[in-house]
Amino acid sequence: MTSSQNYSTLAVLGAGTMGGILVRGLVKAGRPASTIGVTSHTAATREKIAEETGVQAFDDNATAAAWAEVLVLAVKPVKALGVLDEISAALRPGTVVISLCAGLSCALLESHLPAGTPVVRVMPNTPASVGAGMAGVSPGSHAGPEQEGLAVSLMSTVGKAVVLPENLQDAVTAISGSGPAYVFYFVEALVEAGVTQGLSRPLATELAVQTVLGSARLLDETGTHPALAREAVTSPGGTTGAALRAMDEHALRAAIQDAVEACVRRSAELTEAAVRG
Template sequence: MSTTAIIGTGVMGETLLAGLLRAGWSASDLIAADRREYRRAEVEAKHGVRTGTNVDAAGAADTVVLVVKPQDIPEVLPEIREAMRPGALVVSLCAGVQTWQLEAGLPDGTPVVRVMPNTPAQVDEGMAAISGGKNATPEHLDRVTAIMSAVGKAVTVPEKYQDAVTAISGSGPAYLFFVVEAMIDAGVMLGLPRDVSTLLVSQTMYGSAKLLVESGEHPTVLRERVTSPGGTTAAALRELEVHRVKAAFISAMEAARDRSAHLARPAKEK
């Protein structure tokens, strides 16, 4: 198997590294890099993989996965550019950074694939959207799909959809946590102990999501099965409609998409 480098061992970088190991990837086929020496030591001790500097990792790998802050990209690309192997694939998990921006800072012809992951990858239930740059082939996309499948599911989309993906699945966990928080608080206001309310809401959310995925049925159908005419659920849903909750969610996601597009623009255009 070829060698894969993960540059950046923050939360998402370590999540991906640990997921690959759980999925059966050999530690000898992975190398992790971090600018902080103490962090490299921690990762090596915890996961049993080789570690090194960004230059070390880029020079040892056929696939280089960038999991750094978007603002660090202008510093990282010049570091790895000269060290990279000919034909190495660069995979970016850096939010808002477009493939052309990466290609401009890498050797001519470098294949680049952009990925938008999300935080449920920490429990191997992530959702990633993958987009290839101008030099990426179907084989490159397959390679990235295999990497991201170690921590959840992956879908390939044209890059023009990445801002919408950011708004839906990238930021999506925050919306769900927001709803969970509101439901737990409502339970407390209705007289339930907070720990009981938390358990009720968390398991209800988990079970409902599992039912949605495993049944394959439309959410409207599932919602209608819970909603008896003139019943308690109908009364609750009427209040959500009165307060235009669905419209608010749509507006929120439009705002997230627009913000993603704004952040992706070069600084001189902002």
């Protein structure tokens, strides 16, 4: 695997939520702040992260692109192609472009860059802010093992990363990219249910959060299939079974399936919106 340290300069175009998370993760992992640059359409955002981390703040994307050997595209998907058009002429030969933009294919991004520019598509998620992210990595037609390894190395500073075919990226978006919101939604509902049953909100929150955290850790560390782990908690005729039957009556599994399918469709729509500009 190629280390991100082999590339002397890296600029994050769009240091908002995910861009900012990656910058902070890289600095925390030991990458020299002087080798990282950031841009943002809001001056206060780029200046704040520069002050917090010691990285360089650039006033415009083209200047950052001319400076960096690696560009992380972290702007909103609908703005991404416009940013690429803006920086294309400024890119130095061999610049690697790593896209964090949901729904935008490598081929589409490549069409707005100089011929032969290596592009790697990445779908991260927000738990990266606490070093527990999950990212799917897909190299474009001009990206080889070196650029693929670079992207994996970068995302591994804030969690885990897996390499997969690009045609699975919409599914990755629906499961891990948007997935934290589903978990937060479930925890929110569980807390409200606890309050309804007489628990204080702080206690209900602590119980729900630790239960989700511990359950995920159990699956991760033991490798137990989720169905088997569920069965281990479910005694015949017991309280857990009653709760699960209620969930089945409300078609929870079908709702989750529908949610994932809706997310996949929306990811495809983002590509269409970006093309239309």
